Amino acid sequence: MSEITRRRMVTMGLGAAAAGVAGLATASRLARRYGLIPPDGGTLYGAGETLTYAAQRLLTRHSLAREFPRSMISKAPFANAVAPPGENFKRHLAAGFADWRLTVDGMVSRPGSFSLADLKSLPAHSQITEVACEEGWSYIAEWIGTPLKNVLDAVGVLPQARYVVYFSIEPDWWESVDMADALHPQTFLTLGMNDGELPVKFGGPLRLRVSRQLAYKSVKYITRMTVTDSLKGFGKGLGSASPEAGYAWYAGI
């Protein structure tokens, strides 16, 4: 090939880079307006996180996680190690989770508190989906519960709400999702697994299952939820405990 074209390519590349930088400012303004910047978008690897989150929000706002036939349910589901249970959890375990409650507050018109029986009285659904851990392993199970949307509808989410923050009974274990995932039909308050109760090692009595993201978004032992329009006031303001430990807030990849 001639040297001129290659030289021109380098020059054109530099020109494109300059145009890119100029375009970036505009893109950033637009992205902010349409909610395409993740709460950890300002961190060291924020550019990559933002591209990923923005692309997924444009591409996958309503798509459904793959569901599998019953025959593909894993015979050996793997429960990842969790820290030893705290005193609070042990008390609930000893009482058979009879007093377990989920409180929902924040930007809602009717803040509420739900017992496990209350949650079971909501329309139940099941999904056979794959749990994929960020480490690389995975398994398929049937998850039974009620879509989070039913609870959010019961408390009346205000129109300015943008995120749902959810907390485990165990300290420093909390996550959040945007409304696209919070209202997604496969985002479950999970009470059962494979036709039985949800075992403690898989998050029982109550786990939020976020089926289109890696398993670390599916926090175990949920007791509290807050609906909000900003994640600034939670922890270090990066959206959840994961970015504080170096992991992406958005785990749909």
Add this chain to the structure above:
Amino acid sequence: MIAFLALLVTGGEILISHPRFYWGETGNSGTAALFTLDIPASRGTVPTGYDYVMPDQNGWSRALHFEAAWVLVLTGLVYLAWGLGTAYFRKSLWPARGERSWGAVRAVLKKTLGRGRPDEEESRTYNVVQRVTYLLVIFGLFPLVIWTGLAMSPAFDSAVPAAVNWLGGRQTARTLHFFVSGFLVLFLVVHVTMIVRAGFWTRVKGMITGRVAPGEGV
């Protein structure tokens, strides 16, 4: 190049958190592995046969892996557009008419393996083995490594289930991603070796400016 090295290092770090490979849709520490790498893991839950648990570098490695992937993909798209726009792939990479035979391949191999530095003519054009290899890397390995990588994204799979279903499942995608990356590393090692053999600085200058001064190519 920087993005590729970043992907390689961080890919290795991610792999260390679970150095077991499976075939099909699912696989975990409770199931049989297709094969395992004989190294300690950075997570205590993985049965490796070692008492030692490696330092866990998964968090930043994942973030940098995906960021570098974006850089690589966006650069690759610019390169593709340029290559198609200037007919570079057709003119400079598609094997020349007289060279589409096993005889030509044998001749190149004999010449390359049997002798020291390439001659003047070789510094201006690619031979048939180079051309076929470059085409395979550009249109085979890179698309495959991106595809198998994307197939491991749960959100992407929800939008495009075929991306992972056609491969035969999530764990198959992960295992293929490992092998394709291996082939890319092999290409890089051979490529750099050949450049060093041909005179490192001359070639790097040539890559950037597109110019090889008379007599410099030898």
